[in-house]
Amino acid sequence: MIRDSASLTGTYATVVAVAVVTAAVIGATVGVGTVAAQSAPSETGGEYAVIQGDKCYTVDLFGNSSQSIETFYDYRTPNTSPSSHSYSSYGTTHLQEDDTSNLFLYEGSDGVSLVLLHERYDGNTSGGAVTMQFDGLPENGEWVVEDDSYDGRDDEFSHRGSSSRITWVYTDGRNDGAAFRGGLEGEFEITITPAFNDAADFRLYEGQIADWQALSATESGRDRISLDMSKPVTITSGGCPSSSVTDLQTGGTVTPGESVDITATVTNDGERTVTTDVPITVDGDLVDEREVTLEPGETTTLSTTMTFDDAGTYTVAAGDRTAAVTVGETSDGLSGFGVAAVIVMALLGGLAVWHRR
DSSP: OEEEOOOOSSOOOOOOBOOOOOOOOOOTTSOHHHHHHHHSBOSSOOOEEEEETTEEEEEOOBOOSSSOHHHHHOEEOTTSSSOOSSOEESTTTTTOOTTEEEEEEEEETTEEEEEEEESOTTSSOOOEEEEEEEESOOTTOEEEEEESOSTTOSOEEEEETTEEEEEEEEOTTOOEEEEEESSOSSSOEEEEEEEEGGGSSOOSSOOOOOEEEEEEEETTEEEEEEEOTTSOEEEEESOOOOEEEEEEEOOOEEOTTOEEEEEEEEEEOSSSOEEEEEEEEETTEEEEEEEEEEOTTOEEEEEEEEEEOSOEEEEEEETTEEEEEEEOOOTTSOTTOOHHHHHHHHHHHHHHHHHHO
């Protein structure tokens, strides 16, 4: 049996971070060698993250800074060169999927851009509707691609200060999207609140978005991370919060009923402030848990005191660190009795012998 008299002065918790990456797209007229270069993760971009609820995905930028996002996206209308009556993105066709909305980051020749992409051009779709509210946009940035941007368009782009609200509606076989550039090389935090299908501000076509994805660039291609279509996401610089227990110490060997001190050292080894819960367990059972907030690079020490009534070896854990506590019997084998109790019993035994004399 464990009697917990713990009083934690700090806490540990592991923040799950799952890498999310951004994908980049190239124009349909670009050669195969350039396609490979544009699809590889950026070698110069900093760390970024997509956060939704308690999940965090680290982002590695796509692109090699060789072309602008406008060229990369390749939005075509009857007034562009090359021209098309499709009013769609030709440069991102290898990333597009039917009934899917994508977001990713791209490092172009003019800086980092946030890219939104809905549906697949010339795909097996029936159109659709998407509304997104953007808050926290850098004030020195702008929407450099608005798909669609022609006079009389059905899409609505509303911009005010650091916020934008965009509704895209598109017919079958076409796609829509946009790209925001500026202020994404420094610190920022953009929140996107989505509304798909019937939840959009309005709709004209009956198609349905079935999946919302963050595209993840890899050396061999891309990963796709499905997001919850009903919840907002935050895109931020600095990567995912990260904390870890770097050391765990116990009192070693004690006797039953004797207190043992347990200390855990917790470090924020990420680039963002982290607030997390720290569980302390004994043999897999939770015995205490507290909350700790650490700035980037900050370290704190947590302490707790426990008492074990029964002899044996116990495994104490905090994060991915473990340490053993050995509770041994007293020297005369009288488990559960302290030294004072043994002395008293010895005296009583001596008195009994003297009385019999």
